């Protein structure tokens with residue numbers, strides 16, 4: 390009765406502090422080090438967690454309101470899209486293969502990110518970092534759900550969208566994104582944030598989301614554009630967490646600088662290798678192109694990344710070690726990757742095709758220093774095979790055209806990034822880059838000096854990588870009724886059966902696909918109805 394209630398309105402900053410830092414306490418029954426055992430072992434020294442700043446100052450209460458509002462809008466658009474057969478509005482059915490790749494390789498990463506942030510949200514002993522990580526954990530779970538819902542409409546009308554979860558764990562090229570994230574979330578909490586929040590979300594995210602989302606807009610895919618926008622506002626918060634974490638570590642103690650630098654070197658390179666799939670998607674899988682991978686790299690990596698690292702120089706941080714090689718790769722990686730997927734178009738879970746004459750002209754214009762010199766001839770050669778044309782040059786005279794070329798041999802994979810050995814030497818685009826390390830009596834193979842160096846820093850961890858091609862040849866990706874030692878054994882056929890990929894239906898050449906035929910038929914029907 391006697392207590393006087395002071396009605397004092399707190400400012401935004403104080404209210405945020407009361408809602409977040411005010412909820413934090415120092416443990417007394419058990420020492421803090423025992424309750425939070427993880428944020429020390431990486432060697433990062435933190436003197437004062439209160440120096441952690443949260444520029445967004447979002448409370449949980451406001452967070453739920455914002456997010457539910459966004460979800461309501463998003464699901465209204467998705468419903469309308471489904472009811473109006475929005476998928477028939479895309480440029481052509483080839484486009485849907487970019488969505489398949491997205492759903493197979495990117496959407497599961499959202500779920501991994503959710504788990505990773507939930508984990509570090511528990512492990513940091515500082516309240517500011519914990520709150521930011523917890524909110525991001527919820528965001529990422531939402532991204533996984535909205536992407537799955539938005540793309541589920543396509544599963545009604547297109548092949549190759551039915552078993553993404555099984556594929557993510559077993560399909561060879563999915564191991565590239567999967568191993569990236571498993572390496573990150575099995576690291577300590579500070580390395581996880583450097584990997585995901587800084588190197589991926591702050592430095593490289595525009596290279597993933599901008600091409601995909603403007604690609605979707607250019608190709609008439611409204612549902613993808615909408616989930617992209619819905620995720621974008623979260624993304625700016627996530628990027629802030631990335632840069633905040635880096636600056637915080639660097640400002641807290643000089644011993645942190647070399648540790649952070651090593652992580653930046655590692656995760657920039659791993660992120661760059663992962664983006665090979667995006668580069669390929671952008672240059673080859675969008676029927677209507679937005680910009681080339683090379684242009685995107687110059688805009689989002691070279692220009693803005695360059696400025697970022699100039700800014701971080703005051704802490705003693707330099708450009709990531711692989712920077713120059715990544716910049717050189719902008720002329721090559723999309724062509725090298727699509728050439729590989731084209732050859733393995735019978736072993737993937739989407740369709741592949743040769744770029745048309747117009748598309749090759751576009752590529753030659755965008756890549757004046759590499760396309761005609763190194764890549765056009767490959768496509769011409771495969772075209773000749775596909776069309777059963779007779780040999781056209783002296784060199785081809787012993788090479789009868791046998792139809793659409795599918796490579797029956799499985800490639801060697803890089804132990805670290807898990808991309809097949811398809812990249813070339815820096816400075817020489819005619820030689821495959823290949824590195825090898827012997828460790829504890831075993832040989833390990835790498836696509837580049839950078840992946841080799843990453844392995845050298847953590848061989849105990851990275852020697853345990855689950856490499857799909859090794860697993861297939863060891864018989865671990867076969868259905869149970871198969872004897873891998875039997876003479877007629879076909880690793881690719883059995884692998885597809887194990888994966889639940891229907892040969893020729895979920896994969897193979899686009900030109901002869903059911904996806905293409907169905908899309909044409911449904912478009913025709915819609916046109917007739919409109920008359």
Ligand code: FE
Pocket residue numbers: 499502528529532620
């Ligand atoms: Fe996300």
Ligand code: ZN
Pocket residue numbers: 662803804805806807808835836837840
């Ligand atoms: Zn590699």
